[in-house]
Amino acid sequence: MLNAAKVAEFSAGLRGRIVQPGDADYDAARRVYNAMIDRHPRLIVYCRDVADVMQSVNFARSQSLLLAVRCGGHNGGGLGTCDEGLVIDLSSMKGIRVDAQARRVRVEGGCTWGDVDHATHAFGMATPSGIISTTGVGGLTLGGGLGHLTRKCGMTVDNLLEADVVLADGRLVTASAEQNPDLYWALRGGGGNFGVVTSFVFRLHPVSTVLAGPTFWAIERAAEVMRWYRDFIVAAPQDLNGFFAFLKVPPVEPFPAALRGQLVCGVMWCYAGPEADADAIFKPVREFAAPLLHGVQPMPYPALQGAFDGLYPPGDQWYWRADFVNQLSDAAIAEHVRFAADLPTPQSTMHLYPIDGAAHKLKQGDTAFSYRDANWGQVMVGVSPDAQDAPRISAWAKSYWDALHPYSAGGAYVNMMMDEGEERIRASYRGNYDRLVAIKRQFDPDNLFRVNQNIRPR
Numbered sequence: 001m002l003n004a005a006k007v008a009e010f011s012a013g014l015r016g017r018i019v020q021p022g023d024a025d026y027d028a029a030r031r032v033y034n035a036m037i038d039r040h041p042r043l044i045v046y047c048r049d050v051a052d053v054m055q056s057v058n059f060a061r062s063q064s065l066l067l068a069v070r071c072g073g074h075n076g077g078g079l080g081t082c083d084e085g086l087v088i089d090l091s092s093m094k095g096i097r098v099d100a101q102a103r104r105v106r107v108e109g110g111c112t113w114g115d116v117d118h119a120t121h122a123f124g125m126a127t128p129s130g131i132i133s134t135t136g137v138g139g140l141t142l143g144g145g146l147g148h149l150t151r152k153c154g155m156t157v158d159n160l161l162e163a164d165v166v167l168a169d170g171r172l173v174t175a176s177a178e179q180n181p182d183l184y185w186a187l188r189g190g191g192g193n194f195g196v197v198t199s200f201v202f203r204l205h206p207v208s209t210v211l212a213g214p215t216f217w218a219i220e221r222a223a224e225v226m227r228w229y230r231d232f233i234v235a236a237p238q239d240l241n242g243f244f245a246f247l248k249v250p251p252v253e254p255f256p257a258a259l260r261g262q263l264v265c266g267v268m269w270c271y272a273g274p275e276a277d278a279d280a281i282f283k284p285v286r287e288f289a290a291p292l293l294h295g296v297q298p299m300p301y302p303a304l305q306g307a308f309d310g311l312y313p314p315g316d317q318w319y320w321r322a323d324f325v326n327q328l329s330d331a332a333i334a335e336h337v338r339f340a341a342d343l344p345t346p347q348s349t350m351h352l353y354p355i356d357g358a359a360h361k362l363k364q365g366d367t368a369f370s371y372r373d374a375n376w377g378q379v380m381v382g383v384s385p386d387a388q389d390a391p392r393i394s395a396w397a398k399s400y401w402d403a404l405h406p407y408s409a410g411g412a413y414v415n416m417m418m419d420e421g422e423e424r425i426r427a428s429y430r431g432n433y434d435r436l437v438a439i440k441r442q443f444d445p446d447n448l449f450r451v452n453q454n455i456r457p458r
């Protein structure tokens with residue numbers, strides 16, 4: 001039985017602080033990004049260093065407490081928190097060290113991507129991440145990492161060189177190609193199943209100013225635009241990334257007043273290649289079907305990464321469903337167009353993130369992330385600031401997904417799934433699943449780390 005004396009003893013051995021029910025800041029501390037998630041942990045431990053993490057893991061295990069690990073708290077299904085258990089919150093562990101010469105960056109486990117971009121941009125470099133700067137490095141990396149630089153530099157896991165991990169038995173180990181290579185393989189897509197990553201080392205690329213921004217087309221042309229996009233992007237040079245979206249134009253600057261609130265389809269571009277080639281690369285984009293807006297312009301990479309932060313602040317209701325996609329058939333496009341017409345709120349959207357280019361250099365078995373043959377990660381996202389919209393946005397995302405799933409490759413990106421059951425997790429790892437189970441059995445046989453898209457040890 002957990003009592004006050006045990007908690008006090010545990011707390012005395014930590015550098016970080018503990019927040020518990022009854023504390024003035026408990027409600028703020030238990031909140032995660034998705035306001036649909038309303039969990040009540042028994043202890044939230046703000047770890048300050050590796051020793052705090054080791055002690056917290058040991059305490060949770062010895063007290064038989066459910067254990068959750070939180071970095072950015074962005075997980076849609078709320079996998080950074082739990083009811084009744086202990087939450088290891090890493091947000092105080094924000095150390096970053098750039099080694100410009102070796103083109104590597106060491107990042108502590110509580111950083112957001114905004115923290116990383118800020119640090120590496122000072123050296124004219126970046127590592128691939130996602131599209132929102134407030135997302136945690138921990139969750140995004142361990143699930144795979146799809147974003148603006150995927151086609152040029154590969155997925156985030158493709159750039160993970162090393163990780164320090166606190167295992168279920170409380171030991172700290174390093175995982176890399178040389179040390180614990182099985183664990184290193186599993187961390188690159190297998191989520192938080194294997195331990196708490198206290199620091200990551202990523203490869204850096206010379207990416208500083210990029211040409212980025214959206215092209216919007218009238219929604220009436222959506223089928224035509226999607227058909228053009230599916231052919232264009234897979235043949236485009238790797239320096240160009242572009243994710244497709246249905247959206248309502250945000251009602252703010254810098255969007256033209258005439259377009260604000262309008263339902264459109266579009267592509268969000270990021271070109272990170274030689275400036276001299278840019279004009280030729282964007283020529284087909286400008287010339288294909290007169291756009292409503294072509295807003296591509298030079299910007300620092302961190303500005304692109306932060307561009308959507310204001311649109312998607314923490315505290316919104318969030319429900320999403322995802323799939324991997326190999327081919328965008330005409331029949332699938334017809335279904336997309338049908339559901340886009342019913343976008344339930346101004347913030348709701350559908351994105352198709354490219355997974356080709358540099359991400360296709362690796363094969364299915366090279367990392368735990370298995371869908372190297374897919375061309376896109378597709379996600380239907382229902383979002384609203386209003387709690388009353390929760391049923392409506394969830395129903396839209398589910399029925400949209402139901403209609404498109406038959407055209408998908410089967411599994412989904414684990415970072416964009418809700419609580420969808422074991423079969424969906426298996427489908428996401430396909431042929432890599434059995435190896436993940438074997439590695440889980442080796443490193444976490446009692447499934448201490450189970451608040452995640454769980455790979456059961458037996």
Ligand SMILES: Cc1cc2nc3c(=O)[nH]c(=O)nc-3n(C[C@H](O)[C@H](O)[C@H](O)COP(=O)(O)OP(=O)(O)OC[C@H]3O[C@@H](n4cnc5c(N)ncnc54)[C@H](O)[C@@H]3O)c2cc1C
Binds near residue numbers: 134141
């Ligand atoms: C607004 C928004 C935008 C997004 N954009 C993208 C995108 O562009 N590309 C993309 O690939 N994904 C994107 N995602 C999905 C994102 O990758 C997942 O939601 C991811 O789980 C978030 O990571 P986190 O650390 O913020 O989450 P948390 O909720 O803190 O954690 C998520 C999971 O990861 C585990 N975990 C986190 N840190 C660690 C650690 N250090 N060690 C061990 N386990 C850990 C947790 O235990 C939990 O299971 C986005 C999500 C949101 C909400």
